[in-house]
Amino acid sequence: MSLQAKLDAFKADFEAGKPPYNVPHAVIEVMHRATAELIAAGAAEKALKAGDRAPDFTLNDPEGNPVSTADLLAQGPLVVSFYRGVWCPYCNMELQALEAALPSFRALGANLIAISPQTAVNSRKSVRQNALDFPILSDTHNDVAAKFRLRFALPDYLVELYRNLKNDLPGFNGDDSWTLPMPGRFVIGQDGVILYAEVNPDYTRRPEPEDMLPALRKAANVTA
Numbered sequence: 001m002s003l004q005a006k007l008d009a010f011k012a013d014f015e016a017g018k019p020p021y022n023v024p025h026a027v028i029e030v031m032h033r034a035t036a037e038l039i040a041a042g043a044a045e046k047a048l049k050a051g052d053r054a055p056d057f058t059l060n061d062p063e064g065n066p067v068s069t070a071d072l073l074a075q076g077p078l079v080v081s082f083y084r085g086v087w088c089p090y091c092n093m094e095l096q097a098l099e100a101a102l103p104s105f106r107a108l109g110a111n112l113i114a115i116s117p118q119t120a121v122n123s124r125k126s127v128r129q130n131a132l133d134f135p136i137l138s139d140t141h142n143d144v145a146a147k148f149r150l151r152f153a154l155p156d157y158l159v160e161l162y163r164n165l166k167n168d169l170p171g172f173n174g175d176d177s178w179t180l181p182m183p184g185r186f187v188i189g190q191d192g193v194i195l196y197a198e199v200n201p202d203y204t205r206r207p208e209p210e211d212m213l214p215a216l217r218k219a220a221n222v223t224a
Contacts, residue, residue, distance in 0.1 A: 076109035101209035
């Protein structure tokens with residue numbers, strides 16, 4: 001089953017209020033409103049695209065070790081996935097799909113990292129629960145997400161909903177800004193140029209990991 005098929009099946013059960021979710025329809029309507037407004041604002045069109053130069057950055061892994069794009073790109077092309085947090089089931093299913101595709105990425109000489117605003121403790125939990133063999137780097141305040149033009153502030157009505165649902169983003173992220181990254185997936189060549197970019201303001205829609213393989217093959221041929 002494809003990643004999107006799994007996400008669609010989860011979404012159908014969640015929005016139908018099936019146990020164990022039991023989510024009221026009014027909550028679903030608020031989430032739909034926030035997504036629709038983000039789409040209408042043209043948020044995805046503002047994000048970095050294929051052909052743009054990726055920003056350089058250094059972030060810490062869950063153990064506090066610095067990881068830099070300069071070091072990773074010296075080894076080969078780089079796959080970057082922006083991850084909202086351990087609390088997001090759609091994101092966790094995406095991480096699991098990326099993990100399953102990791103051998104294909106590595107066979108083409110590529111590294112894979114996820115980037116999240118959450119604290120190191122929560123990233124360690126994500127790595128453990130999703131059985132990941134790649135790191136989740138801590139992007140405090142979504143600063144790197146902002147460089148990729150993915151950061152957005154939650155509208156007040158969505159903040160109120162999250163609070164009512166006990167989804168404490170300030171607690172998860174160690175930051176009271178109530179910002180998140182749009183889900184984004186990038187392939188960066190060794191020259192720092194983005195070869196593939198997929199950004200969607202609808203967090204229930206994610207590209208298949210295999211969609212990046214043509215860009216990775218192109219990068220492998222360039223460096224061969």
